[in-house]
Amino acid sequence: MKYTLNVNGQNQTVEAEPDTPMLWVLRDHLNYVGAKFGCGVGMCGACTVHVDGDSQRSCQMTVAEAGAKKIVTIEGLSEHGDHPVQKAWCDHDVSQCGYCQAGQIMSASALLKSKPHPTDAEIDNAMAGNLCRCGTYTRIRAAIHAAAGAK
């Protein structure tokens, strides 16, 4: 099946089986490898992207479901990698292996859109779906507060 998708502001056509998760369409078909495969069942958040502005696990949404929805990946979050959340992540030196961090950043940036100044509890709550195997949670919290302040 052919699908025309809107990814990072561009319309792109892909040929894929209807049940293909967006995660694999992004990674294998469109070469956006920022969204990561961690579990494939919605439990780790490494594959998080924005769909019409909300954070969503791209492994849990098929290409058929994507339709004309606007999908933004980490590659499209900002033009020069300077979204306040990205900058805060660099300033706070959040990453260890870094594998989870694209997903963390996409969840955090969606959170700040709906709650520009979240409390610790609101951050914990919003970020609970994003696993960091390396344990960078304290830095993620601090970076989100910093990004909120920077806005």
Next chain:
Amino acid sequence: MNSPLSAPSSPSLDRRSFLRLTALAGGGFVLGYSYLKTAGTAFAADAATAAAEFAPNGFIRIASNGAVTLFSNRPEIGQGIKTALPLVLAEELDVDWKNVTVVSEPLDSTGTLQGASGSTSVPTDYSRLRQMGASARAILVEAAAQTWNVPAAECTTSAGSVLHAASGKKLSYGALVAKAATLQPPDSAPLKDPKDFRILGTRVPNVDNAAITTGKPLYGIDTKIPGMVYAVYEKCPVFGGTPVSANLDEVKKLPGVKDAFIIPAGNGPTAGVAIVASSTWAAFSARDKLKVVWDEGARANDSWADMSRQANELGAKAVDSDSPVFGTAAKVVEGNYSFPYISHTTLEPQNCTVHLQGDRADVWVPTQQPGQVRTAAAQALGLQQNQVTVHVTRAGGGFGRRLQTDYASEAAAIAKRVDAPVKLTWSREDDLHHDYFRPAGFNFLRGALDASGKIVAWRNYAVNFGAAGGGRRGGPGGPGGRGGPGGPGGPGGAPGGAAPRGAATLLPAGGGNAVFGQVAPGGAPGGQGFQGGPGGGGAGGAPRRGGPGGGRGGASFPGSFVGGFANATGTVVSAVPTGAWRAPGDCTSAWVDQSFLDELAQASGRDPLEFKLDHLTAGPAGAYKDRMLGVVRLAAEKAGWGKKLPKGQGMGIAFHSCHAGYVAHVVEVTVAKTGEYKVTRVVAAVDVGSQILNLSSAENQVEGAVVDGLSASGFQSLDLKKGRIVESNLDEYPMLRMPDSPPKIEIHFLLSQNPPTGLGEPALPPLAPAVCNAIYAAMGKRIRAMPFSTADLKWA
């Protein structure tokens, strides 16, 4: 990543050979540099530009425009090494970090491929890299001195320039490149006094931050080669099982599938069934339709329930009823501890891309052991080692999992059957079912106090799981491997695999009766029932990294610091493969030992900190004692040990040394009446020597070890039924998430006069016991089984 300058590791580049190599390189020395010569034609192109460039060794390049490129050759698995080691070069070279570009080296097929394990990178490379940086700086100083016709001794350097104070002259390194490239290196180059360090010890952000936060392809799983196909590999869920047949013809007709075949047991990987398709998803979904008939082999009825029962039976038989010390002691304390198998669960699942072209192959892989990957891939491909090039990608976590080469061997075996580059991607289910798991174990402890509250007996009977006669796939050390270096290590049970299925063997093999008798005065050769005793445990050297059980004998705690120490082991036969898991052995033995020490402290009625300090102080003099006392006192002081807390809140302390690092944690917990506990604060005191390389990443490692320690001990556990791992994905295998992560982790580095050592591992082991000790202090319940989430902590 594909720099033409191919500097693999420097094969044991001590000061002497370094100078010799550099001297060889005088004149057009880039080409002459011996371990670079294999770079061949790619490098020849550089010869033309050599005059415009100063490249005194394989790790440093300075261009005539002043741009500095530093090469990092250790696998980056999240431990921050790609940033930390170049900092050492930059410090001694005296360049501005802002002007430095760090490049990960592709590993040349004839170089010594360096790994990342056991927190060894820093201790191995620190001095060597300082010397390289200093020597390069000395050549640049000499170049300036000759240019100005002044003595080199009158010149200084600062941020990438040489200065001559008397004349006010100044030249940038870039301007000196052409001259420096013609000079001989000095006989000796002075190192900086560490008090003059400007970069080392500060907080320097990870050099890959920009690439990580913008989603650049950095990881093995991101590899894409033109024409690449995508593979999955199904193995028997029962360890040791093999495929008999599969519905391959049916699978080959599924959308996107290019091929499907059985790889039989042999020289390459574990036997299994491969599916090769046009995309990852095509391969994954075809796999859902794959039906394999397995020969499940001999272990298809194994279960964790049965293994636990056997372990408990062994433990019950091992009771030390004879030793008179228990009859005369003022207090006897008993505690049986157990910990399950757990997985590494690197967030990036195992993957490997192999491109076989005739008689040579390229391998892209996230690994901690590039050298072993090359060996495994060459073997599966039927090539020589020098026909295989390994490209080490950034790894989405390591934790010991990527010391294994199983996934690379599988990818290579598949590539041999496919006429295209192929990427093998494991599913999370593959990863949980086919790990080299952290070993499970049962420990049966008995200790005694005399009337003055001194420990006069400490017996530990430890039951491990594995092959009866050692030789377990990938296990760090066989079941007998305990005690300090030189310890007898136990005889290793019955000879290789001879024990009947389900048989539980007792070590020592000699008797099959593990009654503790006299404490061994020292490590008698094989067959000794248990090890240790004061000063025992064989040679009693420095604390070592151990196999399952960790280093308990030797000059470390508890071996030399308690009276009447003895250790014995038994083995329950299991086919579950085990391997190194962050701080192997120590990650569980520290929990058992430090929890039991706290039990004894509580039994003595004394303050646990004072009790522990007294026992440390009374131990043998030496670095172990001094450094441990240092971190214990520091953690206690910073945490405000002894402050009064209401019931339901508690503070616990624990300490441990491994990988040459010394760490004490104080943990504060709150336990709700309903039984939920929360770690509210962690205070860490860490001694990893005289110099922290990168403070930011050092703190990140400690924070990560704290979270990993909480996650593993608090939540993780794998069950075994019908010979297979029960849990399949993260919904069944909970790990710590942000709401459970401590709000505060305070880290204090104690800079001691010891060489700098690594930090990937030593902060993890003492965390779990500090939590349990804090929970006991909060509400009086002792946790003796992992994961802690299974404990009933309700109180009224």
